[in-house]
Amino acid sequence: MAHRGNRHGRSEEARQAVLEAADDLLAERGFAGVTIEGIAARAGVAKQTIYRWWPSKVDVLLEAFGEDMAQHLTPEDHGDLGTDLRTHLSRLAEFLTGTDPGAVFRALAGQAQHDPQLATRLRDGHLSGQRERDGLPLRWAIERGDLPADLDVGTALDQLVGPVYYRVLVTGTPVTRAFTDDLVDAFLHRHAR
Amino acid sequence: MAHRGNRHGRSEEARQAVLEAADDLLAERGFAGVTIEGIAARAGVAKQTIYRWWPSKVDVLLEAFGEDMAQHLTPEDHGDLGTDLRTHLSRLAEFLTGTDPGAVFRALAGQAQHDPQLATRLRDGHLSGQRERDGLPLRWAIERGDLPADLDVGTALDQLVGPVYYRVLVTGTPVTRAFTDDLVDAFLHRHAR
Amino acid sequence: MAHRGNRHGRSEEARQAVLEAADDLLAERGFAGVTIEGIAARAGVAKQTIYRWWPSKVDVLLEAFGEDMAQHLTPEDHGDLGTDLRTHLSRLAEFLTGTDPGAVFRALAGQAQHDPQLATRLRDGHLSGQRERDGLPLRWAIERGDLPADLDVGTALDQLVGPVYYRVLVTGTPVTRAFTDDLVDAFLHRHAR
Amino acid sequence: MAHRGNRHGRSEEARQAVLEAADDLLAERGFAGVTIEGIAARAGVAKQTIYRWWPSKVDVLLEAFGEDMAQHLTPEDHGDLGTDLRTHLSRLAEFLTGTDPGAVFRALAGQAQHDPQLATRLRDGHLSGQRERDGLPLRWAIERGDLPADLDVGTALDQLVGPVYYRVLVTGTPVTRAFTDDLVDAFLHRHAR
């Protein structure tokens, strides 16, 4: 049987229960329904155990969010820029609007508007890595010579993924495959040789 | 002397004091620092007076936000699409990042991630009207024949303003004039006659 | 139709409605359930109308109490001290425990423990007069020569009615006819010739 | 150092502070001046701590009242009924009119007129025990043969202490030693051998 916390380290059991409880509460009751008390009660864990390991409820959610973004949104190299981008943007849209981790992301992004420190951690911990991954198809194309070597990858990414996030976070408009494909078309029309 | 509320209507004095107090608190202490108690105390108003007229603190902020977006972000017709768009995007960026109403907007947009009902009200009450205004330069250009009549204005807007909101709400990257100009260039490169 | 208040006087209609509403509320919900707002709502009267004529809710109850005590508790002269006292104490017990005005009295007496000013008004306005009436049988007996002329009527009354009030207000024990008769017996045993 | 509350029990420190604060407030500002907020503020305690342990402010006062009555009003056996009763009634009068616990009692007795449940608790928790103590001199006298064995002790007590409570709670007349002595005289005149 798993140890329940002792001098040799923390309880993995408790850690998992906390992360799952936080995830469940977010899904069931939304961000406001996620409280330390609620997590503790649902996880069968003492509040102190949460405070011992996480500074706040957003830290719990950040850890629960974990590597979800990397797992869902790492592009594959098909050898063709258009295919790579279309596939990737489509999966990004699906991730943001149609998955549980996507809901966690939206909640964290929302909270980050109120909490600059969270914004920084969200960017450093997840978004910067994701932008690296988002940029891979462009870098592959540059290596292949399908895109100019002096392309400003950052600005290009903003133009490619920005409208997707905008629809998800601001207008609430569904992000269709037609929409993401059109983004790619616009990009290719301007840059691809 | 201004009346202080009676059967024939509410106190405009109190209304203004509440809206200003909410705005001030948001600017000084952030969204979490905006509390009904705090607004009441700072406005010199009874809590009940707030609850009588606004269901929640976000309603106060929504009303305080008011017509700010329309006032700041109504485009002018210079007769040239490029000029119109460059000016408008630049002012959008400034509004979102450099003004008090912009801070209120960011807080509301953040809260809307936790509150679908607020999201709907924000969209219906402010964003849809703003998108109308954002689209004016495009419609003027269509009338002039500078853009094709069958242009999908909605999608075009998403590609133009989406990256701006994305930088503001997600990455936190400064939205420079170079960046917004480049968005316009990309658009013109693809669509303009 | 009754006038509804004008320059020549207040509305008797409103006055009655307020007094009845206060009485009803006391009977239905107890003293804590009697509020100015509640009286106004039930009486179909504006709060200001109550505040115009009564300083507080206890004043309303005091006025509603009115002459009830005098009406219920004025002794009759049967020409016999024992009969007079037995009848009177018995009616006092019934008044205090079994009537609506008795309930109002208990509430006012209770409130008087928290409010010295009310205590004074209750004594001056009602209790002193009642003690006059309570003492009538004794004075009649003195006139008849059935009691010594130097009897301390006040102390005698305290010994006769005190235990009745004590049971009503403190112990809650039922005040039976046997109990009041015994009080009279004790008094007669000591003083009557 | 005193513990401050944990799973193994409540904070005695907080309990004492609450009871003292309630007592002080009653003495300084009267019953209406005793509020949960006021107690909490003066005791340096959170409101929740009060609500955790006491259902209402009268419960706090009841507990603060505690054993005060037993401590002040336990009669001593002098071997003489007259002496015992005169001493005891005199001390009762002093307790009710001249002490802080007496003021608490009057407030609770007053509130009990509005709250039947409080009346029951006051009687069961304090008054019944006090009547036991009040009756001790009578029982001692019965044992000594100074009073008939079939004396109705309850009725006798009502006649002895009833007028004292009546003066305290109803008429407000000072309860002098002459008055209490006269009560004893009347009782002895009728019953003592």
Added chain:
DNA sequence: CTATAAGCGAGACGGTACGTCTTGTCTTGCG
């Protein structure tokens, strides 16, 4: 026979206290 002034209903106002909820800290004793 009209003007006017007082009483009225309605209800918004600034306050205070209510009883509840959650936060983040602490203390304890078990394993």
Added chain:
DNA sequence: CGCAAGACAAGACGTACCGTCTCGCTTATAG
């Protein structure tokens, strides 16, 4: 030494009444 349990101080929540105020209607005289 981590843990479950849970008491604690703090403070915001949304509600109920308080007592004050202003408004516009009604109505009985006084001019």
